[in-house]
Amino acid sequence: MSVSLAGAVTLWFDSAARDLPWRSPDTTPWGVLVSEIMLQQTPVSRVTPAWLSWLARWPTPAAMAADPDQPAAAIRMWGRLGYPRRALRLYECAVAAVERHGGEIPSDLDALLALPGVGSYTARAVAAFAFGQRHPVVDTNVRRFVARAVGGRAEAGPATTQRDLDAVAALLPEAAADAARASAAFMELGAVVCVARSPRCAACPVATTCAWRRAGSPPAEVPGQRTQTYAGTDRQVRGLLLAVLRDADTPVPATRLDIVWPDAVQRDRALATLLADGLVVTPEPGRYALPGAR
DNA sequence: AAAACGTGGAA
DNA sequence: TTTCCAAGTTT
Numbered sequence: 001m002s003v004s005l006a007g008a009v010t011l012w013f014d015s016a017a018r019d020l021p022w023r024s025p026d027t028t029p030w031g032v033l034v035s036e037i038m039l040q041q042t043p044v045s046r047v048t049p050a051w052l053s054w055l056a057r058w059p060t061p062a063a064m065a066a067d068p069d070q071p072a073a074a075i076r077m078w079g080r081l082g083y084p085r086r087a088l089r090l091y092e093c094a095v096a097a098v099e100r101h102g103g104e105i106p107s108d109l110d111a112l113l114a115l116p117g118v119g120s121y122t123a124r125a126v127a128a129f130a131f132g133q134r135h136p137v138v139d140t141n142v143r144r145f146v147a148r149a150v151g152g153r154a155e156a157g158p159a160t161t162q163r164d165l166d167a168v169a170a171l172l173p174e175a176a177a178d179a180a181r182a183s184a185a186f187m188e189l190g191a192v193v194c195v196a197r198s199p200r201c202a203a204c205p206v207a208t209t210c211a212w213r214r215a216g217s218p219p220a221e222v223p224g225q226r227t228q229t230y231a232g233t234d235r236q237v238r239g240l241l242l243a244v245l246r247d248a249d250t251p252v253p254a255t256r257l258d259i260v261w262p263d264a265v266q267r268d269r270a271l272a273t274l275l276a277d278g279l280v281v282t283p284e285p286g287r288y289a290l291p292g293a294r
Numbered sequence: 295a296a297a298a299c300g301t302g303g304a305a
Numbered sequence: 306t307t308t309c310c311a312a313g314t315t316t
Contacts, residue, residue: 039312046302047312082300082311089314119314139312159295160313187312196310197305229308230300239300273298298316305309 005149005206006171006182012205013185018192020044021052023184029105029130030061030097033115036122036129037090042081044191050081061097061105064090072290075279076246084242085277089117107131120160128183134176136168137183141190146171148194152211154220155196237261237270245280251287 003011017023022035034054038047054077058064067073071091078087093115097105105126106112112123124135143156143164150167157164168186172179193200201207201217212218230236240260244252261267271288274280281291 036312041299041311041313042301043303043311045311080301082302083313085299086314117314121313125312137312140310141312191312233298233300235298235300242300277299296316299314301311303310305307 004171004173005209006173006178006185008205008209009185009189010178010182013181013188016192017184017188018044021048027130028060029107029126030059030094031055032130033093033105033118033122033126034090036125037086037093037117038081040086040122041083046081050077050079053077058094060103061094062103064094065098069294070292071278072293075242075290079246080243084279086117088278092116093118105130107133109133109135120165125183128180132177132180134172134174134179135183136165136172137187138164138168139187139190141188141194142168142183142186144196145186145190145194148199148212149206149210152215152218154212154218234266234270234273237266238274241267241271241274242279245288245290245293248289249293251283251289251293254286254288257288 021027022031031051035047035051038051038054057077058067064070064074071088074087074091075084078084093105096115097103101111106115107127107130109123109127112118112126113120115123118126121137121139124137125139127133127135128137138160140156143160146164146167147153147156150171172182189204193204201210201213204210207213237260241257244256244260248256257267257271258264261270271280275282278291280288283289
């Protein structure tokens with residue numbers, strides 16, 4: 001073997017990396033954290049404009065924490081990225097940074113893991129991409145790429161396990177900066193070449209050594225998981241309700257919410273979970289608003 | 295450990 | 306038109 005897997009993929013990354021704004025060398029750890037939270041289950045194409053707007057308005061955690069319109073402003077700025085609880089978590093991260101870390105995003109992995117909405121993936125991504133540390137960064141792209149290139153399987157398991165972390169850690173170069181770069185490269189390859197549906201193996205820098213290809217590109221073992229329809233779910237109703245409040249500049253009466261969904265039982269249930277999540281408040285009986293809205 | 299949690303674009 | 310899927314986290 002002339003060059004390691006990480007080396008080959010990193011070399012490819014050097015010329016093929018997309019020019020994403022949060023990859024700019026002057027991006028702060030806060031900017032990296034914002035990107036990682038936004039990218040949780042949301043495609044790059046939709047995140048990019050939201051990230052630019054977010055950082056323009058709140059260039060630091062302190063700026064965000066001090067904004068008197070929070071957290072309503074965060075929820076509004078979040079727009080339609082989906083999973084709006086992430087907007088709340090990001091605001092809470094800003095507050096935590098100010099209260100616990102002198103206004104900075106911490107570099108320590110355990111301190112990162114203690115931030116709201118920051119799990120195993122996001123904490124390691126920030127530690128690696130913002131601080132250049134050597135940690136396995138394992139997201140769905142990396143799991144899929146490693147499952148194929150190393151494991152010879154068409155698909156990865158359903159969730160990130162300690163085994164996944166260990167497997168990726170074993171692939172990383174020793175030098176921290178190289179390891180962080182390799183992690184970004186693995187993710188990029190999984191995102192644009194080693195994709196889920198029709199992998200573009202002709203464009204892959206490690207196609208000749210890929211265990212899955214060597215095995216004849218066998219199909220996935222399990223056909224597929226549940227289809228998970230969206231129409232008619234509580235999720236859709238929550239989205240409709242929150243959209244009304246996002247677009248309103250004063251607290252709205254219940255009648256404004258009643259019209260977005262005909263089933264009162266499901267509507268009330270969705271509203272109750274929004275209240276429980278802290279995404280909606282009742283400033284006065286019978287009226288609803290985003291938290292902190294003035 | 296399974297299920298909840300949004301949204302929109304591509305196939 | 307329907308299904309798949311996108312840099313996950315939390316309970």
